[in-house]
Amino acid sequence: MDAAEVMTRPVVTVEPSTTIRAANALLIDHGFSALPVVEHGGRLVGIVSGIDLLVQSIGQGAGATTVGQVMNKVVISAPLTATPTELASAMLGHRLRCLPVVDARGCVVGVVSRSDLLRVLTPDDDVMTARVDRLLRAYSRTRRWTVEVVGGRVAVSGPFEDQAERQVVAALVRTVPGVVGVVLGGVPVDATT
Template structure:
């Protein structure tokens, strides 16, 4: 796996001539933490973060300022061939929130966010366990059950009040996309009386 398989595209970019008001609107609209700044040909020349825009919007009204006046030109990027380990190193070593991905000519072709990288580094069973645990906690308002997942098969262990509650818990767990089987207290849910 490499950056080309992890990155988000198409990438939203701005040019140095973009006003900080327009750049701020893009950040808000898309929920990004930063935007790559590119020349008209798409070559990466900087990055502008929400903090950069906020500081300059408050300090000077931001009306006439452009991205080129507030962007960071010491931008870190990664090639399409970067591995998840290399991407993680870039994030951790530089305290980044997003990382532009560039082709051999330096043109921005995608962006990797921390959540993009976590998504590929976190095993699916762990994600499924977290979803089931969150659902069961919302149902019972307690943490009386433990959840383990292997190959999409969910095991819920802990005390159940009665057979009806076992059935409710089994039904709730089956509503989570990706669940392929349910066991309650070591007994397959289909075998529960």
């Protein structure tokens, strides 16, 4: 696996001539922590973070100030061939929330965020466990059940009030994408139960 399989694309970028106001709007609209700054053709020339924009907006106002005036010109980036471990090392070592990915010409082709890396480094069963657990806690408003997932097969253990509740729990669990089977209290539940 390499950066090309981890990164988010298409990339939202700005140019040095983009106003602070427009860059702020992009960050807010997309929920990003930073934006790569590219010149015409897509070559990476800087990065502007939410902090850079916030400081500028509070200090002197967004007015006619451009991204080129506040961007960081020293940018840490990664090649398309970087492994998830290399990406994580770069992000942790430089305390980055996002990392631009560039091709051989230095053009931005993607961005890797912390959540992109977590998604790759977290096993699917763990993600499914968290989803089922959250769903069951929302249903019962307590932590009555223990959830374990192996190979997409969800096992829920703990007390059930009655058969109707067992059916509700089984139906809820089946709403989670990727579930291939449900076991309640050690008993497999078929689709008709």
